[in-house]
Amino acid sequence: MRPRRSWRAVLAIPVFAVIAILYAFPLYWLLVTSLKSKAELYQTTLTLFPEAPTFQPYVSVLVERGLWVLLRNSVVVCGLSVLVALVLGLLITYPITRLEVSPRVRVGILNWALSLRFLPPIAVVVPYFGVVRTLGLYDQPQALVLIYSLLNLPFTIWMLKGFLSEIPREIEEAAFTDGAGRWTAFRLVLLPLAWPGLFAAAVIVFTFTWSEFLFALILTSTPNAQTFPVGVQGLVTQFEVIWNDMAAAGTIALALPLVLMVLARRYVVAGLTFGVVREK
Amino acid sequence: MANVTARPAPLSRAGAGRFTRQERLAYTMLAPVLGTILVIVTYPFLLAVLQSLQDSAGREFVGPSNYVNALANPLLYEALGATGTYAALVMPTEILLGLGLALLVHRTVRSSSVRALLFVLATIPLVLPPIAVGVIARLIYAPGYGVLNYLLIGAGIVRDEINWLGQPATAMPAVASVDVWQWTPFVYLVLFSGLLTVPREEIEAAQVDGASGWQQFWHIELNYLRPLLLLIVFFRLADVLRVFDHVFVLTGGGPGNTTQLLSLYLYRIEFKYFDSGQAAALAVLVLVGVSIAYSLVTRALPVERR
Structure with missing residues (x-):
């Protein structure tokens, strides 16, 4: 037994x-590049450590190039999408987990x-492009929120179904016998219990x-609705790439x-695998 | 029965009508939401079918000619080939590396806090925006500033800069490596959690019988991993069809059409050639193809549908 475990351990460390280098270095390189000045970029040799770290690229990206507008769009669009998705999700999962519906x-x-x-989204985006244009929602954040x-x-x-079905029905039923209606029981009993799950979702x-x-690339064209990834893409595909700005973005x-992710780390994999994988 | 359902609700006891009160509440909640979603999901699809039967200006019906054009276009087969190559590079690599890592960690790391730390670290790549990962890859592979060439030349492995993204032989592996970087941790996480479900007694019994590590894997652990491997294959296959972002910013489908995956091809037909008839035909074909494939494999998907 002993020797077998030790050769594995010896193999494991290198x-x-x-792996640590393969993951840490690219992230490090991104960060370091984003802290370099333009002068340092155009030196003849690359520098692995920034000589004079500067936040100038961030200012350049957000203020001078105006990407803070796209950042704001992203936050608004994402926030509203979360809200709509959760409300719709609850309207669908509450009946199928808390009420007697036929299993079918x-x-x-x-x-x-x-x-x-x-x-595949690309097959969906083509038809949606037409619809969004006819509805006059092209380059409007609402179209993105909806989609x-x-x-x-x-x-x-799937996530809400998992969380809701873990809450015992008896807890709600106790509220009913105390005279609470469905809405009250949902609001005062179920919702507080489901809160961590809702938050993770x-x-x-x-x-x-x-x-x-x-x-976002296809359905928007101006800073009116463009989201941040579209802005990042704009920095990558322009004719002359400014490395530090691109890295900052x-x-x-x-x-x-x-x-x-730090807040919801336990649920990421469960979400990605439709609940097949749960953290033990 | 009809007269029973017609009676006012409050007096009807559960089960007396066609639906119980609970069921009625459930369906009044579900019907409008699902109805709306159904319309939002199917209406564009119907429009796509319509569009695929018209000319690109949307004026005249042209019958199946868009489908004929779409299927006769040699670029489609190049795109399918590129998608196949991408999948063939990415999937076995991710599954073998992820499996190897899961086994290695499961057998060598005993401390539960280290395991928890690895769990958190492995989820990080999964939540990074592919567009940002594309930026990172650009900083590594690009000519001029790309750090990979710098390191390789510094180490004396190569003498001249390699144009990783600019030549057909290296562009596809470079693009695929980004996928491997981002998604191997997913395979690792799924399989590691699978290894945790293997009953310890079975392993111990096998070790008492003198089973080697390999036998232990092949005869015991693999049985517990098989449904998860299936899940990984299905999810990753679906994801290969969605890959767009990082390829778009790394090569844009080039050089030539070497990295023009199906999604980039469709994008090009609609938004670069503005051939909306052909694009709609392709979209319909892809949707129908994926639906058929999905209905064939769905029963094998090991998800809990209760």
Whole structure:
């Protein structure tokens, strides 16, 4: 037994070291590049450490290039999408988890939500492009909110179904015998208990929406509705790439999901796998 | 029965009508929401079918000619080929690396706090916006500022800069490597959680019988991982069809059409060539194809549908 475990441990350490470098270095390189001055970028040799760290690229991206407007759009669009997705999600999952519905309805809804997960967005974006233009919603944040809430509904339904079905029915029934109506019981009993789950779902939907690029690219054209990823893309595909600005924009785009992830880390994988994987 | 349902609700006891009070409440909540969603989801699809049967100006019916054009376009088959190559590079790599890591951590890391830390670290790449990951990859592979060339030349491995994103032989692996970077942790997380469900007694019994680590994996652990591997294959396949963002900012489908995956191809037809008839036909074909494929595999998906 002993020798076997030790050779594995010996193998493990360099493997972990290599992986750590493969993940840490790219992130480090992004951050470092975003802190370099323009002069340092045009030196003949690359510098692995910034000689004179500066926040100038961030100012340049957010203020001079005006990307703070897109950042604001992103926050507004993501916040509203979360709200709509959660309300719709609750309207669908409350009946199928807390009320007596035929199992066929329940399974049917869950299967349908799951199937939406497999639709390639590019095939959906073409028809939606036409609809959004005819409705006069092209380059309007509302179009994005509507579509993002729908896109995230499958995840939301499955996550909320998981959280709601874990809350015992007896707790609500106790409220009923005390004379509470359904709405009161929902508001005062169920909602506080489901709160951590709702919060986790909100964080995850926010993160996914924050990352969305394809629909935003196609359905918007001006800072009126463009979201931050579209702005990042603009810095990458322009004729002459300004590396530090591009890196600063990339860092900003990364930062928010990272922070939010810390809050909802336990639920990310459960959400991504439709509840198959739960943290033990 | 009809006269029973017609009676006012408050007096009817549960089960007396066609629906109980609970069911009625459930359906009054569900019907408007699901109805609206159904309209929002199906209406554009119907429009796409219509659009696919018209010319690009949307004036005249042209019958199936958009479908004929779409299927006769050699670029479609290049795109399908590129998507296949991408999947063939990415999926086995991610699954083997993720599986290897899951086994390695499961067998060497005993401390639960280290395991928890690895869990958190592994979720990080999953939540990063693909567009930002594309930016990082650009900073690594791009000619001029790309750090990979700098490191390789510094280490004396190569002498001249390699144009990673600009030549067909390296562009696809470079683009695929980004996917591997971002999604191997997903495979790891899923499989590691699967390993935790293997009953310890079975492992111990096998070890008493002198089973090697390999036998332990092949005869015991794999049985518990199989449904999860299936899940990973389905989810990753669905994701390969959605890949767009990082390829768009890294190569834009080039050089030539080497990294023009199906999603980028469709984008190009609609928004660069403005051939909306052909794009709609392609969208319909993809939707129908995916739906058929989905209905074939859905039963095998190991999710809890209760």
